[in-house]
Amino acid sequence: MDATLKKLQEFQREISCSICRSYLSEPVTTWCGHSFCRACLFQSWTLGTAAFSCPECRQVSPVKKFPGVNGDLAQLTDMGKKLCSLLLQSTEGQSQCAKHQKVFKLFCEDDQTPLCVRCSQCPEHRAHKLSPVGEAAHNFRKKLQLLQSQLRKHFEEAEELLDQEERPAVDWHWMIAGEYNKLHHFLMEEESRCLGRIKEEERASQDRLSQHRQALQDLMLVLQDAGHQPNLDLLHEAKQLLGRSESVLSQRAKTVSPELREYPIPGMIEMLRRFRVDITMHPATSNPFMTVSEDLKSVKAGEGWQVQTKLPDNSDIHAVLAEQAFSSGRQYWEVDVTQLPQWILGIYTPYVRRKRKRNVNSRGSVFLLSCVKDEEDYYLKAFPGSLNHRVRCPVPRVGVYLEYSSGTLAFYNVLQSSLIYEFHSIAFTEPITPFFSPGPPLPGTKAGPMTLCPGDSHLPA
Template sequence: MAAAMEKLQREITCAICRSYFSEPVTITCGHSFCRVCLSWSWRVGPTAFSCPECRQVPVVREFPAVNVRLAQLTDLSRELCSLLLQSAEGQHQCGRHKKALKLFCEDDQTPICVRCSQSPEHGAHKLSPVEEAAHNCREKIQHLQSHVGNCLKEAEELLAQEERPTVDWDWMLTGEYNRLHHILMEEQSQCLERMQQEERARQDRLSQHKQTLQDLMQELQEAGDQPNMELLQEVKQLLGRSGSVLSQRAKAVIPELRECPIPGMIQMLSQFRVDITMVPTSASPFLTISEDKRSVKAEEGWQLETNHPEDDIHHYVFAEQAFNSGRQYWEVDVTQLSQWILGIHTPYLRKKRGRNVDSCASMFLLCCVKKEEDYYLQTHPGSLDHRVKGPVLRVGVYLEYSSGTLAFYNVLQSSLIYGFSLILFTAPVTPIFCPGPPLPGAKAGPMTLCPVDSHLCACCYSCL
């Protein structure tokens, strides 16, 4: 009986609104719909006059008249379904009292019998006759159906708009990336041109310094051949000129680190920022780590025992985190330090020697050393030993494990300091830190790991 009722209901139900037919119309393909539903479908549909169910287009494109016989059949079927439903409901009985379920508990949302309504369980609940509750339920369903229909119509309209977009975002975004690429290429060209000009100027300075030394050598040779009195009369000026020439040697011979800002580089690397903390047990007696494990400070009385920083590993602080994949970026504040060392440590590093591969412990370091009034940046291993115009206040470190890349950046200038490449890592890589050695008589401050969400620029350090 239930299957027959469902089949009957399907035959008198509109495929568009999913309700009983209202003024049904039948088109040439044999499908029937509500008159209002078919009119709405033909008005907003992608193909006019096509059947909403089978998508066939009738030969005669006229709106069909109301199918009176189907309308009458719908009314009779609705009454029959209602009677069958009431009969089926009458067969339902309360499982406890074996009485007909004539009431509906609004609080529990369940049908009950009269005796159940008199029990304390439902005494304070709102009760309604089953017919009234079913009528209210159908009204709610119809209201919800109308609302869903409106939402469906809205979704179809939005989908149609997406299929025919008014703005070509693909073209616009591609243009923006092309424009950015063009700007970066211009920046690259200008940066390379500045580097070439600086290289030519350095070569000119070295050539001039060489010529000055040659002239001084010639003058010294000639002075050595002069008679005693003439030599003694000119020796004061000669020694003064010699001292002046030799004092310029360091600035002429030792290269100065080039400053090549790369727009947007630090912002791009910041998407790989990682939160790093220090291992307190890795500190030497001359180092003190803060309680939050984000800064380390050197105490007095500590000096490097060798000229090779990689050999003095017991003065380094290790990070609690180690990396064996992906990309990582962290920043370190060294504002209050004159000398410092940053880098990474890996337990086993593959080194190629011909066809053989050896394994050994290794570190890759960037060191800042102060000599008199000048600051120098050095790498171990590596060939960097350059003078900088002033102290570097904030250093960014970028690690890319798969490609074996390690790069150091001057964050405030957004410029590259030095980069290692093609490192063949075979084990996890651990960041390491060293706030020293402190200069004699100088009070060194802490080396601090910058928070992940910190984004500072040069103006933030203008008061230092």
């Protein structure tokens, strides 16, 4: 009888699914010869990787087509289930408890194990719920049928959802692509308007310079002619000539000194903030002329800092460096300079590879943007660079964008979402460290701090 049971067990394994360990249901056979329940294989392939591999031998299928139901194996499984049931019934009476050599007549619902009568009287089973073997098997078969019904329902639902995914009712790919195309179109229109405005303002600036030059030329001719007049005639016109001269000369600052124009770029600051980094100031890089806050997020000018109105040489700049240095990727940070009439921001790098291109200046190891106040006017200057422009009002917050691979360093007016200045094609070869200088201070004033803005801060509209 033991040999019969052994053969029965082997046959059961042949018609059983290695995934769910139950008899094959709607059996399918993979290209490598292994068979599984259709639902089990479908779930395995759906939840797995893109490659369809056999759950048994792990060989990757050369095709991604789901195999059909193996009808012959389905018939064999049905016949095997009936045969196994008959054999189990014929051998059921021979199944005995190894401890008491008694036939299993009871089933412990708590431990889910068959018991003989003597086992059921043991202390560990006295408080347990016991059922006759036939009744327990009948109840369990009903549970199995219910589970199969639920699994079949879920399988059909999964098939329906997969079919919907393959043929979606809403073409999101097309709709989202359309939104991006719309955005590109809006940006191109905005770019065209902005470039047109730049050309108009450049022409207006050229017209002002031409008019100023003509006014100077006309005045020089008038003054030259006046110099040849008799004394009394000259003196009679003196007041008029001096007034005209003052009027022409007063236009010089507004005409000759360029003004930094604002060209807002919609969405630029929001896009740059995707690359925002959390940086802190390194207290060890400060000096007696500056004080770094305890949270390492701000720096103030000290009382001993001598007043300067021009951008100094590298060796004369009082500044602190960030604790972080960057040698790859993209980074963006914002600095609040609301309380500073004068300030310097930028980066420091130990070495820059020299190039012959005129637009890449490699004389120094710093690339800076400074704000300088001259009487009532504010000027933004780049070092090294050609920027030296007046601004209508101080910039309250400056955004700094660094892109290592392309050698780009850009400064933005965050409030206006406009570009201030950009260094490009810098040949970086060493790590880059952010640079902060809260001065030089103005005489008779008490400057506030230069502060790194937190990642979730925003200026009021």
